[in-house]
Amino acid sequence: MAGGSIIKNELEAYKCCANEAIEFKLVRQESDIEDENTSFKPDMTHQLFGNNESIFGFKDLKVQMFYSAAKLETYIMLKYSEKVSPDTTDGVMPDDVVKVLASKMPSDFTSNLDDFLSKLPKEANFKPHGQLLHSYDITKGGENRVFEIYKAEISTPGFLEYHERLQTFVLFYIDAASYIDVDDDRWKFYVLYEKYLTNGNPMYAVAGYMTVYEYYAYPAKIRPRISQVLILPPFQRQSHGAELIQTFYNECYQRKEVLDITVEDPSENFQRLRDFVDVKNCLKLQSFQKESVQRGFCDGMAKEAQEKLKLTKRQARRVYEILRLKATDTSNKEEYKKYRLDVKKRLNAPFQKNGRDFQKLNNALQPDELTATVNSLTREQRLGYLENTFNDHIDMYRHVLERIAATSI
The missing domain is CATH 3.90.360.10 (Histone acetyl transferase 1 (HAT1), N-terminal domain)
Known part of the structure; x- marks a missing residue:
């Protein structure tokens, strides 16, 4: 021994x-x-x-x-x-x-x-694959840096071989990541590069990328779903993720066949990024102005967000809750109570739908808190779930609003 x-x-x-x-x-x-x-x-x-x-x-x-x-x-x-x-x-x-x-x-x-x-x-001979969609500058520490976003497809010459190398990063930065089926031409790719000069010659360094799958939506529409988004560590916290998503959005706005945009199993960090971009865009819409959000969520908000920004009703509701928080005086107990009840009413919806969202609750609750069905939860368990989930949402919402405030200074 x-x-x-x-x-x-x-x-x-x-x-x-x-x-x-x-x-x-x-x-x-x-x-x-x-x-x-x-x-x-x-x-x-x-x-x-x-x-x-x-x-x-x-x-x-x-x-x-x-x-x-x-x-x-x-x-x-x-x-x-x-x-x-x-x-x-x-x-x-x-x-x-x-x-x-x-x-x-x-x-x-x-x-x-x-x-x-x-x-x-x-x-020095490298040229990005696909179509240049957007170019922008970032100035930091007195240094001006140029970035470009390109769109590529399965059929783009040379891109599949390039993507085979690029995708290796996802295993180290995206949880539950898997390599995509490159035989399916409904995959679209948005690749971010830094463009810089060496001895006067333009050079490129890959900074990140995003994959999107275009689902069919009856009868003659498509529903693009964002699958993987990765900004490599040397380029993180420089607003590149927001630029990448907005560039993709801008392209979708021009396409009449796009019904709305969805996201596949977003991580918490990506959800915050998406919220930031969507809130910035919705701030320009009439139905999301302060006076409107204070009256509560309505079909008009969902309709305008879908028609102008291709947002789903679920995401439009989330944006509304963030902007409603912004318009709420949280030091006013009565005003904040109304807001809290409004959000909790939505969070309580799974309990009222006979288990339609059972799996989400199953993921959110501890095993000993959930026995067989949603309806089996005690009142205390439901209240505890609602309170914890509400607080988690508020933390994320405040993070988004703080970033919005910082970018508008």
Whole structure:
């Protein structure tokens, strides 16, 4: 027993956190390789390395995953100070990290740094795939930076091969992500690049992208659904997500066949981003002005939001609640009570629909709070659910309003 414990303790020293071990770079020039400021970490690795997000078999492990900034040529290499030896650990083998990564990577990645560096000069020949939809500038710290958004499709020459590399990032930044079916031409892609100059020549660095699937809507409409949205860490918190969504929106506004726009299982962060963009747009609509929202949600709001902004009724209602909060004096107990009851009335709807939204409640409540059906919940459980959900919504709504206020200064 004692010997087994010693071996187990020794093996623990060879475990490391995959989130910390993996190091990404978007390489524009050779000097970026040694520049620690160009590195960034994954948000998650459980989709590759299990729920514990751990790698076994190495001490001081670094997993270098470098991409050329434009073409996304890929280099993968492991560095470590020590590797577990099966001869001294009862045959225990280290994890085959490269094999795990290779199962999700294009087959042409390299583990030879010289080979990777030899491809960098070809970055100057890169031209974004598809159609340029929007260009904008961001000025930060006195530096002006230019960004462009392109739309590509399955049929866009060369894009499928490019997307095969681009999509590898989603496994590290989007929970429950999966690669899309590239044989389905209803997929549309919106790719964000930074455009910069090197020796007077225009160059590109990928900054993020969005995938959209166009569903059929009877009788002759389509309903685009936003599937994946990713802004890479070096470009986050610079309003690129809002620019990407608004660019997509602007294109939809011009298309009569678009009925409305939906989103596939939005994360909390994406929901806040979507709310921010939708609230900004609805502030320009007559039916969402202060006097209107104070009177309560109505069909006119849903109709105007759908006709002019392609919003679903559900999202229009959410925008209304955010703007109603903005128009509410929360220090006035009676006024805030009316607002609270208005929101809770909507939140209470699943309890009044004989379980139509049962699955959502099942996801929201603890197992011991939910037995067989929605109707089986006690009054206390319902009230607790409503209060917690209301407070969660208010926190998100305030976040959106604070950002709205900051952008209007």
